Amino acid sequence: MKVYISNYLSHSISIIDYETLEMEREIVLDNNIYPHHFCVDEDEGKIYIPSLVNGTLYEIDIISGKILNSISVGGSLSQIFMHGDELFVSNEDTNSIYIINKYTLEAISMISVDDMPHGLGYDQKNNKLYVPCINSIICIDIENKIIYKKIDTDFKAWHLEVDEKKKEIYVSTLDGKLVILKEDDLEIINTFYELLLPVQIRFNYIDERVYISDLGYNQIKILDYRLGKYIGKIKVNGIPQGLEISKDYSRLFVSDTENDEIKVYDTKTNQLIKAIHVGKEPTTIVCL
DSSP: OEEEEEETTTTEEEEEETTTOOEEEEEEOOTTOOBSSOEEETTTTEEEEEBTTTOEEEEEETTTOOEEEEEEOOSOEEEEEEETTEEEEEETTTTEEEEEETTTOOEEEEEEOSSOOOOOEEETTTTEEEEEETTEEEEEETTTTEEEEEEEOSSOEEEEEEETTTTEEEEEETTSOEEEEETTTOOEEEEEOOOSSEEEEEEETTTTEEEEEETTTTEEEEEETTTTEEEEEEEOSSOEEEEEEOTTSOEEEEEETTTTEEEEEETTTOOEEEEEEOSSSEEEEEEO
16 A cells, blocks of 8 residues: 655655555656645556646656656646546636547547636535635536536635535635535534635544644644534644545544654544655645
8 A cells, every 4th residue: 555645846746654644655746746646556557746836737647657658737826626437627717627538648628617626526426526716616417517516605615525425515715714514505503714725625434523624724624524513623733735545544644744754643533643745845645
């Protein structure tokens, strides 16, 4: 099992061995590639990286680290999601979602959304992709490539995570809130205000916990999944941004952009297991 990390300012992807928590190697990218977010296709041995700076999507070989292909679509490419043979990429400048064939990197379609689409959240059971925009949340039907439904909001949606068990959507906002909505009609059912700048959200279904990285307060906030209330926090000696939880829910990975580290916590005790030095400004973490 591998853990992949994008290092925005050092133009690289770090790869960590999950069992030993040792740095395995680092893929050094071209200096014009700023990897904020990415997705990994281990079957094909490729990493797909949308660059925030130059509006280009890159296909990278995992072994050699070389660019295999690229497509320039312009704008500011934020996040990427892979579904089958297709890549869905959010573009904050053009207010759209690009759909691209992952084998040829040819554009298939473009879906216009609202202002500044950033994060992407996927509902695997219903095959829907949720897009948080500054004043709305949009649901895309992936098969038909159309907007299925949307809701206008009075909060600035940034990242979101779909809870398929409860059929709810957790949204972190740029105005310091965590908003929970029903998935079926996007009705707001709860709002938490005790945050400053929440980023990513992860669910721990075994211990019934929800983790939210708050880079404003330098903490990981912890919610009781069943009761829906705050029950604790993990103080991070640094600035937490990216979150990932292992498939067995035993380890929580946090990217610390201040110290250029991945911090690994035991989910039973919330204790730090190890801090692993990676590249400059680590952001997204993918555990496969």
